[in-house]
Amino acid sequence: MGRGKIEVKRIENNTRRQVTFSKRRSGLMKKTHELSVLCDAQIGLIVFSTKGKLTEYCTPPHSMKQMIDRYAKAKGISIPEHGSRAGATAYDDQVIKEVSRMRSETHNLELSLIQRYKGDDLSGVHYEELLQLEHQLELSLNKVRARKFQLIQEQVENLKRTEVLMEKENQEMYHWLMSNQIQKEAEIENEQQAMTELKLVEQQPLMNQFPFFGDDLHLGTLPFHTHTYRLQPTHPNLQD
Known part of the structure; x- marks a missing residue:
């Protein structure tokens, strides 16, 4: 089953258009090279994308300038050099004047719009234009306020964090201070307890040397014996 016929028209989707351009450009460059090699043809190909990107192919060893000069000679036209006015035509002068005029008008329109948005010069503006301007200013003001509130909300959230x-x-x-x-x-309590125990240890030898203390008097460990002495009759000096 063969492929269906593709309708040749401008692709509206930007992404699809760019993808198709890249694919077709690669195929065109490949076919151009094959045609140049197979048929010994001198080909100069210039392609500009929608964004102004240049793609070119020229049959080696020729340059693109040589191909353009050969084309101009074959068509009987002259291409003026860059920056030279000698070969410029009346059409070129007219184009330059038209571009200058359009730039001047664009600049004046921009100034007029700025003045209108500022409300400086509204004397020549009609009622319908004033309504449109008012509506546009309200939309712009709503966008500015929405952006301002968004920034404020972000700042508040940052402050909360x-x-x-x-x-x-x-x-x-x-918690760190309390733990310290x-x-x-x-x-400090351990040091005080250690000092108290040290004082008790230092006083212990003295108490061992002098065991008598308190209310009762004790003579240490010396033995204390009580003997009953009686008078002996054989002692002459102790009779009568």
Whole structure:
């Protein structure tokens, strides 16, 4: 089953038109090269895209300038050099004047539109034009306000995020300070307890050397014996 006939007309979709141009251009360049090689033909091909991009092909070893000069000689026309007015025709002068006139009119129209949007010169503007201008200004004002509110909303959201981050940092700093304070208090308490235990250890030898203390008097570990002494009759000096 063969391919259906494609209707040749301008492709309205920009993406499809660009893709088709790229594909067809590559095929055209390939066919041009094949024609030049197979048939020993001298070919000069110039293609400009819609965006002004240049694509060219010239049969080697010739240059595009040589091909254009040969074309001008064959057609009996003269192409003036760039920047030279010697070969310029009356048509070229007319085109230059027309371009200058259009530039001047465009500049005047831009100034007039600017003045109208500013409200400086409205004396020659009709009622219908004023309504259209008012409607356009309202649309522009709505767009400006929408953009302004969008920027304000973004700034508010950024400030809220910054506030949350700062609150989180403050809480972390508070917990860090509290943990350090608790740690320092624990260290001070340990130091005081260690000093108390050291004082008790230093006083312990003295208490061992002097065991008598308190309300009762004790003579240490010395033995204390009570003996009953009786008078012996054999002691002459102790009789009567």
